[in-house]
Every structure is written in C-alpha cells, then in structure tokens.
Amino acid sequence: MIPIESFDIGGYLVMVTQSGLIKKTALKEYDTPLRAKGIRAINLREEDQLKWVMWTDGTKDIMISTSNGQCVRFDEATVRPMGRSAAGVNAIRLRPGDCIVSTAAVDKEDKRDLLVIGSQGLGKRTPLEEYPSKGRATQGVITLKVTERTGPVVGVQVVEEDDEIMCITSQGVLIRTPVAGIRRTGRNAQGVKVVTPQEGDRVIAVAKVVRFAGETPADAVGG
Numbered sequence: 001m002i003p004i005e006s007f008d009i010g011g012y013l014v015m016v017t018q019s020g021l022i023k024k025t026a027l028k029e030y031d032t033p034l035r036a037k038g039i040r041a042i043n044l045r046e047e048d049q050l051k052w053v054m055w056t057d058g059t060k061d062i063m064i065s066t067s068n069g070q071c072v073r074f075d076e077a078t079v080r081p082m083g084r085s086a087a088g089v090n091a092i093r094l095r096p097g098d099c100i101v102s103t104a105a106v107d108k109e110d111k112r113d114l115l116v117i118g119s120q121g122l123g124k125r126t127p128l129e130e131y132p133s134k135g136r137a138t139q140g141v142i143t144l145k146v147t148e149r150t151g152p153v154v155g156v157q158v159v160e161e162d163d164e165i166m167c168i169t170s171q172g173v174l175i176r177t178p179v180a181g182i183r184r185t186g187r188n189a190q191g192v193k194v195v196t197p198q199e200g201d202r203v204i205a206v207a208k209v210v211r212f213a214g215e216t217p218a219d220a221v222g223g
Contacts, residue, residue: 075108
C-alpha cells in the first residue's frame with residue numbers, strides 16, 4: 001500500500017520485481033475510474049513477482065541490496081518513465097543463486113546509514129555516502145561479506161542514530177535493539193553481533209521501529 005494525499009502531488013511509482021527489473025510510472029497514470037478488478041500496474045514476466053513499490057519525486061537514488069551482500073545504487077533518472085503496461089528494465093545484475101532482499105529511495109546527499117543484518121545475527125551500519133552511485137544494471141558493491149558466520153543478508157534498513165530496530169526470527173522471537181549500539185564500519189567488514197538467535201533459530205526479517213511525532217524511543221511502537 002502506498003499512502004498519498006492526492007494524485008496531484010505528482011512524482012512516480014517505482015516498482016522492483018523479484019528478478020531485478022525496475023519500472024517507473026508517473027503517479028497520475030493510476031488516477032483512473034475505480035474498477036472492481038483494479039487496473040494493470042505492471043506486466044510481469046512468467047514466474048516473476050512484484051515485490052517492492054516506492055513513491056519518488058523523480059530526484060532520488062535507488063538502492064537495491066541482495067542476499068549475497070551486494071548493493072547497487074543509481075540515479076532514478078536512468079530509468080525512463082514508462083506506461084502502466086510496461087514490464088521495466090534491468091535494475092541489477094544478479095549472480096546465480098543471489099536474490100534481492102531490499103530496495104530504498106534516498107536523497108543524493110542523504111547522511112543516514114545503511115544497516116545490514118545477516119541470518120546469524122551479525123550486522124553493521126555504514127554511512128550511505130560510502131555507497132557510490134554507479135550505473136544501473138551492474139552488480140554493485142559489497143555491503144556485507146557473507147560467510148557461514150554471518151549467513152545470508154535478510155534485512156536492510158536506512159537508519160539514523162536514534163532509531164531502533166526489531167529482528168524477527170524463524171521461531172517467532174522479536175528482539176528489539178537501538179541502532180546506536182551497532183557501531184559504524186566500512187562496507188567490506190563483517191560487522192558485529194546485533195542479536196544472538198537461539199540454537200537452531202535464525203533471523204528472517206528486520207523492521208525499523210516507527211516513532212510518531214512527539215514520541216521518545218521508549219514510547220515508540222513497532223511497525
């Protein structure tokens with residue numbers, strides 16, 4: 001679900017599929033009479049799935065992270081606007097066995113960090129400025145050295161110092177931790193222990209705790 005005040009705000013819906021295709025369509029193209037079955041948002045290739053949708057104002061950088069620890073960053077201007085029925089173009093060149101786990105739209109001078117966590121609970125945060133904007137449809141750069149100790153990347157979030165995150169494990173355990181407790185490291189580092197899953201358990205997802213206006217971190221609720 002993408003909440004908008006009205007179709008008059010302009011901008012685009014940027015869509016990314018499981019296989020690594022990206023498509024950008026003007027928001028106004030979805031301002032059509034209501035239909036019981038909805039309208040076509042994107043034409044998907046056989047066995048592909050639409051996994052991420054973001055609203056952008058046309059000036060953002062798109063960041064796509066994979067389970068094998070790669071991250072590609074590129075200017076959304078390199079993706080030309082397409083009609084609703086288009087399928088899209090390549091966003092990232094995936095290696096065999098790799099898959100996308102996260103997408104984000106960030107400002108070009110964004111000073112926040114990219115938090116990356118593996119299935120074994122190791123993670124790190126690295127300033128976004130360490131991720132250079134490269135061409136679309138490349139393999140990107142290393143964001144986490146994936147080993148047996150880290151496990152594959154399962155969660156990626158754009159965070160600030162006073163944010164909190166929740167790690168969810170395969171056995172249904174929620175572990176909440178402050179971002180400030182995760183030290184900054186370079187892109188090539190393996191990171192530090194963020195959470196310690198019990199034996200036989202593993203982290204499967206990471207969510208940022210949503211804090212509403214006027215709340216302190218202790219008041220915030222998970223989202």
